[in-house]
Amino acid sequence: MxxxxxxxxxxxxxxxxxxxxxxxxxxxxxxxxxxxxxxxxxxxxxxxxxxxxxxxxxxxxxxxxxxxxxxxxxxxxxxxxxxxxxxxxxxxxxxxxxxxxxxxxxxxxxxxxxxxxxxxxxxxxxxxxxxxxxxxxxxxxxxxxxxxxxxxxxxxxPKRQYKIKSVTFPDDSLAMSRIIGRSSRRSLLKVGRPYDLDVIKAERERIDARLKEKGYYYFNPDYILAQVDSTKGDYEVKIRLVIKADTPPKALTSYKINKIVVYPNFTLSKDSVKYRKEDIVQYKDFTIIDTANTFNPRVFDRAIYFKQGDLYNRKDHNLTLNRFVNLGTFSFVKNEFKLSDSLPNTLDTYYYLTLLPKKFIRVEVLGKTNSASYTGSEINVNWNNRNLFGGAELLTVSVFGGADFQLSGANSGKNIYKLGTETSLTWPRFVTPFRIEGSSEYVPRTKATLRYEYQNRTQLYALNSFQTSFGYLWKENIRKEHQLNVIDVTYVSPNHVTAEYLADIKEDESLAKVIEKQLIFGPTYNFTYTNTMQKRKKNTFYFSGDLDLAGNITGLATGANVKKNDTIKIFDVPFSQYVKMRGDFRHYLKLTKNSELASRIILGIGIPYGNSGALPTSKQFVVGGTNSIRAFRARSIGPGSYLNTKTDNSFLPDQSGDLKLEFSTEYRAKLFSIVRGAVFVDAGNIWLMNADPNKPGGEITKDFMKDIAVGAGAGLRFDLSFFVLRTDLAFPLRKPYLPQGDRWVIDDINFGSGPWRKENLILNIAIGYPF
Incomplete structure (x- = not known):
């Protein structure tokens, strides 16, 4: 035919x-x-x-x-x-x-x-x-x-659209009219713009919000009348805003705060609060009725923005409620304002707080798989105390363990086991020698952590890892978040290194870095900005930036910054010195109600100096895997054009570098019901700052773009509300370790070939989106 x-x-x-x-x-x-x-x-x-x-x-x-x-x-x-x-x-x-x-x-x-x-x-x-x-x-x-x-x-x-000719605000003798008049420059009603009833409603709400900041607790937008005159002019209207004549007297009055009463042990099932005289505690401007003597009164001083004699305003009203919620110790927060019987034009404020269980245990069990063909599980048991010292402190003690197995492949039999514990204590305030107050609705926190982990790679080596940190977490608003660890110490020590691994080191000296003793300490800082919660916006963004300064002060004190020959040790362990920066920028373009284009770029650089010739292995950058370049196995790319061909052992070492460039873009769309689909392209690589004779082609050069790895693929995501199960199938388009001129492998793609599929198709199964 x-x-x-x-x-x-x-x-x-x-x-x-x-x-x-x-x-x-x-x-x-x-x-x-x-x-x-x-x-x-x-x-x-x-x-x-x-x-x-x-x-x-x-x-x-x-x-x-x-x-x-x-x-x-x-x-x-x-x-x-x-x-x-x-x-x-x-x-x-x-x-x-x-x-x-x-x-x-x-x-x-x-x-x-x-x-x-x-x-x-x-x-x-x-x-x-x-x-x-x-x-x-x-x-x-x-x-x-x-x-x-x-x-x-x-x-x-429709006829010709009417435009606004003039806007007049209340001009009577009421005090609130003067407040409204002074805020007229912020009015949503602008001369020359089209008449729009929705804008008039929004303007009434704006005025109401302004008055709420000036003590007018009982006022509401319905008390404002918009009189529209369209009888004069050429398709134009005059808008006059007035206070309705039948507005209740209490809505025309501004109020101050009188009594502030807190009930920290309020029970929803009871209609009234029963307490004894000895349960009443007077602390500064607050009356605390704590029937179980649960909290230190300072907790409420930090949470409540109102003080006796303050003019009521809705900003402080909402800030206080949000602070109580963010303390993490209350399941229900209720606030009530009542006209005071003792003083005219004042409000008595009542806070009814229902406690969460003070102590609880949470058990987490998860299964996982990665593109390096490891399959495993992990269990975490967490014991929590929500109010350790009576100041809403959170104590968490965790015990965890897990195992990863590779049933077939290059690392078959070289399983990974880990076991460890972590204790953290979080204070709902800044713990400093001096008091720091913030105006955010989010509670600032101070966190101290102590962690130990034992990891055993059977037939190879084991590592003992100790970590401790002390720092601060705070949010300016819903979009901006900071984390500063003023103390961040990590100590890693090898154990049970096998003869097989020592033999591998003789063939590939870079493997020795994995089992080196490491001592890392210094401040770290992270800043995060996001507006992705604004679902109606067409363009939304996410940015996370990290700064890690290791051994800078110690280097000055010991002279390691200027010494060139000798390595200075602390407790017989060389301490690390470096500056590391990383930025993760993401952009989400909403195409339709059920589809979007998501893109991400990651830039990272680590510069060793003084006491260090290279970054510690645990602090270096890696690429490849389920949340990175999905067409390559985890940690298998780079650095640069380097490919490990020195050894014929079955152990495949992780590849890492001092610099990182990674880019991904992904089209996401809802297919039906809970099923979402995606097609994606990933690209990137890592490099070394300095040439390493054991890794030729790994250092950064002006032609670094020739070392970029590229992969593509498609996947399904199952949105089960409480989590998203992701399956991505990817394959390489460009392999940076091949000779120049042969790195693009698009022409080699052959889905019908079994050997090609075995070598190139990578299935990634993960929880959540890659970014």
């Missing part, structure tokens, strides 16, 4: 399939309709006879179309499969079984034309356009019937 006839046959088959699908999903849906009714397939809106621009017309038509109700049955490629499943399931006899599941969970009932109210939709469209300043709009409706299907058509004829 000729190629031409083959193509014609393929086209005929595709056409037959398309016609069959249309018949199955389309025509069959109408035969199940109730007698005399029609299937409603949607509505459209056309703007007619208007002088507005094409862009404004298109936007207005889209906004109006979105208002039409009911919505038609959901479509996929012009078909209605959910309606088809509903119809073929029929009426189930029982509320269980496959038929019931198909009809109620998979399918959806037909949207009938008898349920469509054309006049109601027309009135909705008219109200919307007039609220946007198109006064005296005419709306007409019609319908078109074809093959038991019907569409609704609405024609909207």
């Amino acid at each position: 000729s190629k031409k006839h083959s193509n014609m046959k393929t086209k005929c088959i595709r056409c037959f399939i398309a016609i069959s699908l249309f018949f199955v999903f389309g025509c069959s849906n109408t035969k199940y309709l109730p007698k005399g009714d029609l299937l409603y397939t949607g509505g459209s809106v056309t703007i007619k006879d208007t002088i507005i621009t094409k862009k404004e017309k298109k936007e207005l038509e889209a906004n109006l179309t979105a208002l039409l109700r009911p919505l038609p049955n959901k479509q996929f490629l012009g078909l209605r499969p959910k309606l088809w499943f509903y119809n073929i399931a029929g009426e189930p006899k029982k509320q269980k079984g496959i038929r019931y599941w198909l009809r109620t969970k998979v399918g959806e009932p037909p949207v009938l034309f008898s349920k469509v109210d054309l006049d109601y939709n027309a009135s909705v469209l008219r109200n919307f356009t007039e609220n946007k300043g198109y006064f005296k709009t005419r709306v007409s409706s019609d319908s078109t019937v074809s093959n038991k299907r019907v569409t609704a058509e609405y024609t909207v004829e």
